[in-house]
Amino acid sequence: MAAASLFLFAALILLPALQTKKLVTRSLLSEGIPSRRSLGAQQELNKISAQKPIDAYFRALEKERGQPDALEAKLFRAGFYQSSAPVIYTLCRFAGVCLGFVATYALLSHFLPPKVPDFIALVVSAFIGLGCIIMPSIALDKFENAQKQIYRRGFPDFMDLMITCADAGMSLEAAVERVGAELAGTHRWLGIQLAIMNLQLRAGKPLRDALRELSDRIGLEEARALAVLFRQSEELGTSLTEALRTYSDEMRSQRILRAEERANALPVKMMIPLGLCIFPVVMMVVMLPVVIRMKGIFF
Structure with a gap:
């Protein structure tokens, strides 16, 4: 074998x-x-x-x-x-x-x-x-969840670059192509997903459908919310740049909240190694002189 x-x-x-x-x-x-x-x-x-x-x-x-x-x-x-x-x-x-x-x-x-x-x-x-x-x-399944975390780390950078391209006057299709090329070096897998989305747009698929399939591929709630945001902006005729900037601020707030949640959960997670590794040693250091003195008196 x-x-x-x-x-x-x-x-x-x-x-x-x-x-x-x-x-x-x-x-x-x-x-x-x-x-x-x-x-x-x-x-x-x-x-x-x-x-x-x-x-x-x-x-x-x-x-x-x-x-x-x-x-x-x-x-x-x-x-x-x-x-x-x-x-x-x-x-x-x-x-x-x-x-x-x-x-x-x-x-x-x-x-x-x-x-x-x-x-x-x-x-x-x-x-x-x-x-x-x-x-x-x-x-x-664990590899798939790890891949989602990779997408989640690179998605805020994708949003910031999209806002920059939108402020520069680029169309959404051109912005997706430019951002995908920029992210290919730093966030490789997210750049690959954006390249797939760019090919779908070139083939004639509507932007809302391409964004929805992008959210299905990477499996992030942020991407699904972005697809809904694009659809609502297109239907209501609102400014896409302002909508992207507002959503980017919300994503930063969510990222800070997730970091605070992990920081608050750290003391609870540290109880197990503290109880198994440090607490017995502390008890031995504290009780050893008492045991030695009791041994000299009673035994």
């Missing part, structure tokens, strides 16, 4: 990465860019690295139309856009079942009395091994 895992890792991940690196180097050299560390080379590398997740999203979108719970779409939302990601995910589930069965059977064989038949150990190990099949799904 170890040899097979190493072979699959080399065949599915290492070799395509090396081939991609060679192709990028050749393309940069053909365009007259001698060094990969130059500014032009970094821009080209950002464009090339962003194009792969975009292509993976549209492939997953085609499969998701026929199957709402497509695995490729969920992997893309979690940040895994490689074509080999579904295969690796399936292998991880199979490996989890095998490892759970083998580990449980070894522990039961070692600790159970000899009178207990082996059939019970096999049945219990099989049930625990089948239960381990959900471990990759739990890990995938």
Whole structure:
């Protein structure tokens, strides 16, 4: 199993990465860019690295139309856009079942009395091994939540740049394209999502629909509220710049409130390590002289 895992890792991940690196180097050299560390080379590398997740999203979108719970779409939302990601995910589930069965059977064989038949150990190990099949799904959900946190950290910067572009007189479509290009270096995944939104706008999709699909992809309440804000501003004819500025101020207030909430919850979370690690040591330091004196008097 170890040899097979190493072979699959080399065949599915290492070799395509090396081939991609060679192709990028050749393309940069053909365009007259001698060094990969130059500014032009970094821009080209950002464009090339962003194009792969975009292509993976549209492939997953085609499969998701026929199957709402497509695995490729969920992997893309979690940040895994490689074509080999579904295969690796399936292998991880199979490996989890095998490892759970083998580990449980070894522990039961070692600790159970000899009178207990082996059939019970096999049945219990099989049930625990089948239960381990959900471990990759739990890990995938955690990766998806971590990806949402990445989007949440970059979304206020997106709002500030949109306000700047709107104040400069740019249209919303041009502002989205410019902001997506600017965020590709600092907030890569948010820039990729904005590039997908820009392609949808170029294809003729209305802005309200593109924003709604953006909020569905990144799964943030802030993005859903922004989509509603654009729709209401368009229907009521209000100033979009003022609406963006007001919403940006509200987002900053919400970010401060979330930070204060985490700070207020910190003392409660610190009670467990304090009670388990520091409090016993303090009690030993305080009670040790008393125990020594009592030992000299009563014992």
